[in-house]
Ligand SMILES: C=C(O[C@@H]1C=C(C(=O)O)C=C[C@H]1O)C(=O)O
């Protein structure tokens with residue numbers, strides 16, 4: 020499939036590598052291929068170095084194989100966003116580009132100051148990768164970008180050969196769950212009580228508390244299988260996977276953090292939840308209830324107010340609808356307010372991410388106090404859960420989702436995460452039930468599609 024262009028590309032790379040540029044990035048048009056077959060084809064040669072991303076509207080899908088360059092930051096302050104931005108600019112400026120240019124994909128941790136758990140050890144405060152091979156599918160067109168830094172051309176030829184074997188008939192493997200454990204369930208319920216006390220005493224107004232579900236499996240989890248299940252089951256979601264060493268962070272999130280294209284940018288307020296109904300009638304009743312429920316409207320309003328203010332500081336023409344609507348996913352419906360704006364001169368996607376993360380949908384309000392409260396009372400390390408994950412291209416355009424409805428996969432185990440917004444009148448039992456609904460997308464994909 021790549022072979023038609025293989026010799027031409029290798030020759031091109033050979034020529035430009037002679038110029039000793041820091042990175043060479045060449046894009047060629049490819050035949051149509053399912054991006055998941057491309058992801059699966061990297062299983063052996065690029066295991067631990069793959070990523071997958073598709074946006075809510077399937078406008079763009081990216082699959083990365085191999086690491087041409089890795090940008091990492093262990094910085095525990097907001098400097099991490101600027102460090103990544105600086106390094107990315109340097110790479111782009113020093114690159115020889117033919118075609119669309121390189122793109123990097125990665126994410127940030129939720130809170131670098133939180134004591135880190137062993138299972139998140141491969142996920143630092145920030146990490147982005149520029150893949151050796153990037154497949155881009157945009158509408159009906161498919162492109163392959165090859166980014167080369169250190170690899171010898173010999174290795175590259177071998178890698179391209181291996182991609183030639185993609186036949187679009189990958190085998191998928193399902194594995195059985197052998198153990199399911201609600202981690203620190205009682206501590207989480209106590210934390211919710213604690214949070215409502217803090218809110219009622221006026222210390223804080225909203226705080227989001229998350230908990231963990233641990234699963235172990237009879238066999239190795241097939242990441243391509245899980246991605247395919249997510250793609251089939253969770254329409255209108257960002258589907259993502261980021262492999263790092265032996266683990267893979269994966270999910271299907273309905274929540275956009277920010278998208279930037281030139282000066283135009285979008286973000287979204289998503290908070291307030293209820294399950295889907297079993298019948299259309301029940302579903303509509305639940306939706307109407309959600310739109311009018313005081314507790315959920317409060318949860319949502321904190322997010323709208325904060326995002327509107329943050330955007331007004333760096334944008335013009337900020338448009339925020341006055342009332343939320345419903346966003347209905349397979350298992351859950353949310354209150355939703357989309358926001359559009361035009362960035363001021365010199366405002367990068369990194370500064371938007373820095374400003375927005377975490378919104379009160381994932382942190383709380385006021386921001387600093389909420390993050391500190393989470394750090395102190397939440398019985399888990401969020402790692403990259405609930406944090407920004409996404410891509411940035413050579414022109415500084417890109418998109419980030421909020422990495423919820425997600426799990427960290429090891430070989431035979433999975434850590435699933437789900438949280439909910441606690442406000443003054445939150446009832447721990449209903450919040451607990453809300454997290455159960457939010458675990459469903461990952462559970463269904465991992466359990467092999469049985470509901
Ligand atoms: C924290 C999560 O979801 C967030 C919390 C919501 C809520 O409490 O109503 C709704 C959407 C998300 O912003 C999660 O899914 O883990």
Ligand SMILES: [Mg+2]
Pocket residue numbers: 290291292318439440453
């Ligand atoms: Mg909620």
